[in-house]
Amino acid sequence: MSVTIRTILEDLMGTMEQIDETVDTLKPGNPETVITGMITAFSATQYVVERAVAMNANLLITHEGVFYSHHETSEWLEGDPVYLAKRSLIERSELAIFRYHDYWHRHQPDGIMVGLLRELGWSAYVDEQQATASILTIPAMTVSEAAEYIKRKLSISYVRVAGDLSQTCRHVGILVGYRGGGTMAIPLFNQHHLDLIIAGEGPEWETPEYVRDAVHQGRSNALIMLGHAESEAPGMKYLAEVLAEKYPMISTCFIAEQPIYQLV
Amino acid sequence: MSVTIRTILEDLMGTMEQIDETVDTLKPGNPETVITGMITAFSATQYVVERAVAMNANLLITHEGVFYSHHETSEWLEGDPVYLAKRSLIERSELAIFRYHDYWHRHQPDGIMVGLLRELGWSAYVDEQQATASILTIPAMTVSEAAEYIKRKLSISYVRVAGDLSQTCRHVGILVGYRGGGTMAIPLFNQHHLDLIIAGEGPEWETPEYVRDAVHQGRSNALIMLGHAESEAPGMKYLAEVLAEKYPMISTCFIAEQPIYQLV
Numbered sequence: 001m002s003v004t005i006r007t008i009l010e011d012l013m014g015t016m017e018q019i020d021e022t023v024d025t026l027k028p029g030n031p032e033t034v035i036t037g038m039i040t041a042f043s044a045t046q047y048v049v050e051r052a053v054a055m056n057a058n059l060l061i062t063h064e065g066v067f068y069s070h071h072e073t074s075e076w077l078e079g080d081p082v083y084l085a086k087r088s089l090i091e092r093s094e095l096a097i098f099r100y101h102d103y104w105h106r107h108q109p110d111g112i113m114v115g116l117l118r119e120l121g122w123s124a125y126v127d128e129q130q131a132t133a134s135i136l137t138i139p140a141m142t143v144s145e146a147a148e149y150i151k152r153k154l155s156i157s158y159v160r161v162a163g164d165l166s167q168t169c170r171h172v173g174i175l176v177g178y179r180g181g182g183t184m185a186i187p188l189f190n191q192h193h194l195d196l197i198i199a200g201e202g203p204e205w206e207t208p209e210y211v212r213d214a215v216h217q218g219r220s221n222a223l224i225m226l227g228h229a230e231s232e233a234p235g236m237k238y239l240a241e242v243l244a245e246k247y248p249m250i251s252t253c254f255i256a257e258q259p260i261y262q263l264v
Numbered sequence: 265m266s267v268t269i270r271t272i273l274e275d276l277m278g279t280m281e282q283i284d285e286t287v288d289t290l291k292p293g294n295p296e297t298v299i300t301g302m303i304t305a306f307s308a309t310q311y312v313v314e315r316a317v318a319m320n321a322n323l324l325i326t327h328e329g330v331f332y333s334h335h336e337t338s339e340w341l342e343g344d345p346v347y348l349a350k351r352s353l354i355e356r357s358e359l360a361i362f363r364y365h366d367y368w369h370r371h372q373p374d375g376i377m378v379g380l381l382r383e384l385g386w387s388a389y390v391d392e393q394q395a396t397a398s399i400l401t402i403p404a405m406t407v408s409e410a411a412e413y414i415k416r417k418l419s420i421s422y423v424r425v426a427g428d429l430s431q432t433c434r435h436v437g438i439l440v441g442y443r444g445g446g447t448m449a450i451p452l453f454n455q456h457h458l459d460l461i462i463a464g465e466g467p468e469w470e471t472p473e474y475v476r477d478a479v480h481q482g483r484s485n486a487l488i489m490l491g492h493a494e495s496e497a498p499g500m501k502y503l504a505e506v507l508a509e510k511y512p513m514i515s516t517c518f519i520a521e522q523p524i525y526q527l528v
Contacts, residue, residue, distance in 0.1 A: 043469065046477040064469045068446045076447050080454050082478045082485075147528040160525035178467070182332045183340050190344050201468050203442070204492040205307065205328045208524045213310040214346045221346075225525065228468040260472045261424035261489065263527070264411040 006031035013103045022102040029096025038252040040240040042233040048255050053093045060097045112176050112235030119234040120153050133175045135192050140170045143222045156230050162208035163222030169195035176231045182206030198224045200231030270295035277367045286366040293360025302516040304504040306497040312519050317357045324361045376440050376499030383498040384417050399456050400436045407431050407486045420494050426472035427486030433459035440495045446470030462488045464495030
């Protein structure tokens with residue numbers, strides 16, 4: 001039985017309330033194409049595109065954009081050699097690329113969050129699933145122990161921590177991706193009496209500066225920043241599992257990338 | 265001879281073209297107050313406020329805001345205990361706080377950039393001073409050597425690097441603060457044939473993803489992210505030196521903070 005890209009897109013978005021302004025588009029790609037293989041990834045890096053083609057896949061589903069901007073503007077890249085080489089590779093490859101960002105986050109519950117919680121082994125500890133955060137009660141551990149646990153579970157080599165490493169945490173808020181900024185993250189501390197917030201990425205002058213002041217005031221608030229990809233890649237890995245189970249006739253897998261930064 | 269806050273504000277902004285929409289305001293504070301001592305800092309953290317008061321200063325000049333947001337909105341913090349305790353401390357202290365952000369960046373040349381270049385010992389290597397970046401030709405060194413040099417000069421314990429550590433770099437672009445994002449940083453690589461960009465902070469899915477693709481294509485582009493405060497604090501330290509020289513009758517100093525994150 002052949003499956004077209006249209007079938008997958010309808011599956012991923014069709015049953016959900018329509019989002020009028022969304023970055024979730026098929027670009028490039030023709031919905032009537034019969035799928036030979038599907039790849040999911042956090043981002044359509046050049047390495048991921050090459051691997052997808054080598055694996056004979058013709059549909060790549062990624063969370064972030066292809067050309068280094070959320071809204072996929074590219075006028076500012078005109079004439080750039082890296083941009084031109086990557087665009088040319090994608091055109092030649094005839095790979096269809098579908099961005100699955102807004103709908104996957106809007107899924108009930110947020111597919112990216114589900115993937116991260118599963119990878120952490122913390123799904124059973126969720127008290128409240130909010131639109132942009134999960135509130136958990138975990139077994140009591142220190143911030144340092146939580147950081148080591150997370151590193152082991154997500155196979156990451158470091159996390160950035162604000163606050164007191166020896167503080168105990170039990171009431172935890174998790175925000176994926178770029179939701180670690182002040183207005184989304186900071187109010188959760190007080191509203192849910194959180195000891196610890198775990199987030200992907202956010203401006204350095206916002207949430208960590210709040211935590212610095214809180215600790216200086218003698219309060220028990222801490223922050224663990226995972227990195228953007230580190231917090232969201234598990235949700236794209238989870239998507240590959242969901243699709244592989246629903247479409248066993250199609251070869252489907254998740255491609256992992258190297259960490260975006262190394263420490264020196 | 266007594267000097268009022270008004271004198272300092274006129275000195276810092278009066279000779280420059282007026283910026284209509286600016287975060288650079290005196291809040292709290294009365295311009296007619298006679299200055300007993302001046303402190304400069306990257307951010308008005310609770311520790312910095314307490315130290316300023318203990319040092320008998322009554323004017324604190326900072327680059328970033330007091331309450332964890334660039335535009336200093338605070339409605340979303342109403343009822344927050346950390347916010348309330350800090351606001352109350354500032355009210356009781358009668359410390360005036362002046363935010364010197366936009367005007368210091370607009371200064372010719374950008375005062376924050378001057379401070380960073382001085383601290384790096386690279387002022388003589390500048391080929392072009394742009395509004396939001398400096399273009400330099402430095403003595404040839406590897407990315408790894410550049411990272412170690414920067415860490416030593418800025419007294420920071422780590423930097424985050426994208427690209428190949430063994431690559432040689434000579435043509436370098438520097439962008440302070442949050443100017444490490446894609447549209448500001450990426451075009452510089454091609455326009456100025458840069459090997460290396462050194463920046464403060466920027467979204468993880470922008471500039472480092474470009475560098476990842478560039479390196480995968482065999483190009484020699486690298487990125488060193490210093491951290492936001494790490495890139496801008498030297499500019500506020502430099503401001504203290506400038507003010508101390510101009511106003512020898514006032515006790516003036518820069519207060520350094522601990523790094524906002526520790527690595528685990």
